[in-house]
Amino acid sequence: PIRSEDRFDDKRTFPLIIAGGPCAVNPKPLAKFIDAFVIGDGEDVIKEIIWTYKEHRGEKREAILEAFNNIEGIYVPFLHSDKRVKRRFVNNLDIAPYPEAPIVPYIQIIHDRVAVEVSRGCTRGCRFCQAGMIYRPLRERSAENVLSLAEKALKHTGYDEVSFTSLSIGDYEPLIYVLRAFNRKFSGKHIAISLPSLRVGAVNREILREIKSVRKTGFTIAPEAGTDRLRGVINKDFTIEEYIRTLELLFSEGWRRIKLYFMIGLPTEGDEDIRGIRDMVFEAINIGKRKGLQGINVSVSAFVPKPHTPFQWLGQLPVDELRDRQRILKGMLSHKKISFKEQHIPTSVLEAVCSRGDERIGDVIERAWYRGCRFDGWRETLKFDKWLSAFDxxxxxxxxxxxxxxxxxxxxxxxxxxxxxxxKFLLKEYSMAVEGRFTKDCKISCSG
Known part of the structure; x- marks a missing residue:
């Protein structure tokens, strides 16, 4: 049965359904279907769940879930408790378990490489970013641990590329040391390095030369907003001069194609901010064409307000406005060197509904599922008409x-x-956003 309440039976024939991850910080839309939610880091709590289950094995489902409810970080919807569930937190990533032999798929996948998490959390405080808020404070793995995990995973998988992942990889303190040590260790074995999107101003020549020592992997920069004013609203603290220096450095080190991430529909966004995106993209083209630029991939998503962020109280822009801004920007960026990728607006609407939804949205999800909706994150498989029918x-x-x-x-x-x-902290950040003021980067006391 899909609903949790229908899985209570004396024969104990049905499995316990447990969910976690960032989406669990608003468990309400899925509360009718999930037996227990894990809130926060899962490395420690999963062991406590297993121990508790073993201790209560053979008992009724109600007794097991009541026992789970006593574990810190577990939310059990069936109990309808109003108590606040505190997020679980792993202090030391070096002693936390991490996959040393990840499963290798039989098919080609997009991220076809080893991924090693070098840090968790972020100090930057972008006001739209849920992950940057809910994973505070920042915790870093030691360089030695990162290198050891990478070596073991490569040995067990046979991959020829490793990605060092983080919410803000440029802020990882031992990054240069890790890159150099990794390249020395695997010299001659043709193991490439890739990094997630880098913050403007975090790129330097040393990083680029270590990355390209085997082969130049893709390079992504995420300016997000087109003007200094709007970057003040979202707390994306860099100047256009830093942006230009970053581009000049990239192209001078041999990159001929880069990717830029932007958002439309951000709070207080106006026409000048859309034009600012255009100007930043063409700045990249003008700098790159002197160095043999092949192309700029521009990815534009629609702002979706998320729980537990300073923008959690705000609504998404109406669909017609989002479509108009998307259309205008696409027209502005019509150029042979630009590949423009836009987010499907119906998908972003569903994301906004589910992100800040309550238990009523669960009924819609169930009805849409019965009508054949599957894999709705992919545009080609989204059946939006069936979703609209379910809402209706x-x-x-x-x-x-x-x-x-x-x-x-x-x-x-x-x-x-x-x-x-x-x-209190989120409201303070919201006020700072309204005033267009930046909050300084911080590693401690950043949660109010």
Whole structure:
């Protein structure tokens, strides 16, 4: 049975369904289907779940779930408890378990390489970024541990590329040491290095030369917004001069194709901010064409407000406005050197509804599932008409859900979760956003 309440039986024939990950910080949309949610880091709590299950094996489902409810970081919807569930937190990544022999698929996948998490959390405080808020404070793996994990995973998988992953890889303190040591260790074995998107200003010549020593992997920069004013709103702290220096450095070190990430529909965004995106892209073209530029991949997504961020009270822009801005920007970026990739607006609407949804959205999800909706994150498999039909049958307007603005005093569906970030802090950051002021990078005392 899909619903948790229908899996209670004396024969104990049904499995326990447990969910976790970032989406669990608002468990309400899936609360009807999930037996227990893990809030926060899972490395320690999974062991406690197993121990508790063994201790209560053979007992009724209700007794097992009540026992789970006593574990810190576990939210059990069936108990309908109003208690806030505190996020679980791993202090030391070096002693946390990590896959040393990841499964290698039989088919080609997009991220076809070893991935090693070098840090968890972020100090930058981008106000739209849920991960940057809920994974605070920053924790780093030691260089020795990172290198050891990479070596073991490469040995067990046979991959010829490793990605050192982080929310802000350029801020990982021993990055240069790790890159150099890795290249020395695997010299002559043709193991390439790739990094996730780098912050403007975090790129230097040493990093680039270590990355390209085997082969130049893709390079992504995420400016997000097109003007200094809007970057102040979202707390993306860099200047256009730093952006230009970063581009000049990339092209001078031999990169001929780069990727730029932007967002439309950000709070307070206006026409000048859209034009600013255009100007930044063409700045890259003008700099790159002197160095043999092959192309710029421009990826533009729509802003989706997320729980536990300073923008959690704000609604998404109406669909017509998002489409207009997308269309205008696409027209501005019509150029033979530009590959423009836009986010599917219906997908972003569903994301906004589910992100800040309550338990009523669970009924819509169930109805859409029964109507054949699967893999809706992929544009080619999204059946948006069936989703709209499901919303209609449940008497819910998805566009009102997506665009709804909450007052600061309202109780929010996700208030049942305590991520360690206080509302006082989020409200302060919201006020800073309204004023267009930056919050300084910080590693401690960053949660209010």
């Amino acid at each position: 049958r449940e008497g819910i307007d998805p566009y009102k859900y997506a665009t709804r603005t909450y007052t600061h005093s309202e109780k929010l569906p996700w208030d049942v979760v305590d991520t360690g970030i206080s509302k």
